[in-house]
Amino acid sequence: MNRPLSPALAFAVAAAGIGLFSIMDAFMKSLTLALGVYNALIWRTGVSAVFGFGAWAATGRARPTRRAMRLHVIRGAITAAMAxxxxxxxxxxxxxQAITLSYIxxxxxLLLGALFLHERVGARVIGASFAAFAGVLVVLAGESRASLGPEALAGxxxxxxxALLYAVNLVVARMQSQAAGPGEIAFFxxxxxxxxxxxxxxxxxxxxxxxxxxxxxxxxxxxxxxxxLLGWAYAHGETGYLATTEYTSFVYAATLGFLVFGEHLSPFTLAGAAIIIASCLYAARRRDIAATGPDSAVLMLLPRKRTRR
Known part of the structure; x- marks a missing residue:
């Protein structure tokens, strides 16, 4: 699964995966309003499991290794709590405000990928990530809402x-993609x-x-x-590098809001989006992507017994 290929291709595939997730979020917002959070999630994930089984069967339905199953369970638990x-x-x-907070x-x-996966975090990617976050702050500056309600702090x-759980999820996704194929990941x-x-x-x-x-x-x-798509991308690129594609979700959301709901963007939103896009393009020019093995990271996060493939 870890064939050398263009880092830009892995970046583009990851960005496409984020785009599909952004469209899915629009459906989930409608379902949450109609069914509540719990029922919207459980029915959607149940249907996802059925489609995932089809993708897994189409790619051979290889028997999962013990390591892969542990990662599937870990990521599943993280994802359930995160959602x-x-x-x-x-x-x-x-x-x-919610999207801005999620951009952490x-x-x-980046830090978790360097800590657990021993990935290089170059100045280009770090700079691009902080520049993109600055773009989010520009957008937030234009969103001056007076009263948010008594539960705003808890929300x-x-x-x-x-967002913090999602950061862990990204790192586990990198390790998971090294131990299982995209179809298997989607199903489990x-x-x-x-x-x-x-x-x-x-x-x-x-x-x-x-x-x-x-x-x-x-x-x-x-x-x-x-x-x-994300499972394939994370099998061919580093976590810190591909994580910058998460910033494109704002661009997708702004476009969907305009086309579907007729929402108009403020100058602050346009300026922030421009900074985010420029930052992601700057990060995508990085060429020094080194092949990294997940074995040491898996051994650090999982029980030491039965760690062979």
Missing amino acids: LLFFWGLARVPMA APLAA SAAVLAS QGMIVTAFLALGAPWLLAVPEAAQWWKILAGGLLATASLF
């Missing part, structure tokens, strides 16, 4: 915690997240109305395709 926190917080703070994830991923804390991601959420089913589960099922199916398909 619940994010959508819970999103209901209590403005969208721009790529910066944290912000939830989104911040979700959906299945394990659904299994964790199912623990609350006796108290929280409700069957959606017929009018919501097309959104659930669309969201599941988009999530599976995104995981497939």
Whole structure:
């Protein structure tokens, strides 16, 4: 899986995966308003598991190794907590504020990638990440909302915690992509997240109305395709490098908001978007991508027994 190829190709595939995730978020926002956070997540991830199984079967359905299964479970648990926190917080703070807080994830991923995966963090990528974050601050400066409600602080804390979990998720995704194929990752991601959420089913589960099922199916398909693309990209590029693609989600969100909802962008938003795009393009010019092995990182995060492939 770790064939040498152009870093720009891995970057482009990761950015496409983020784009599909951004479209999926639009479906999830509608589902969350209609069904609530728990039911929107469990039904969408359940459908994602079905689509993921198809992708896994189409790529050979190889039996997962012990190492891969441990990583699937770890990432599934992280993803379940991360998603619940994010959508819970999103209901209590403005969208721009939630997205801004979530952008700390790529910066944290840079440090985690260097710490656990021994990846080089060059000046170009560090500079581009901080420049992109500065672009987010420009956008936030234009979003002057007076009253956010009494639960805004709790919502912000939830989104911040979700962003930190997402940074860990990015690092685990890099290790996971070294131990399993994209189809396997897509299937087990959906299945394990659904299994964790199912623990609350006796108290929280409700069957959606017929009018919501097309959104659930669309969201599941988009999530599976995104995981497939991101799994492939992270198998061929470093975590800190590919994490900068997360900043493109703002561009996707702004475009979807204009085309679908007729939302007009303020000068602050346009200026911030320009900084983010320029920063990502600057980071994408990096050429000194070294091949790194995940074995030492896996040994650090997982039990020492049965670590062979």
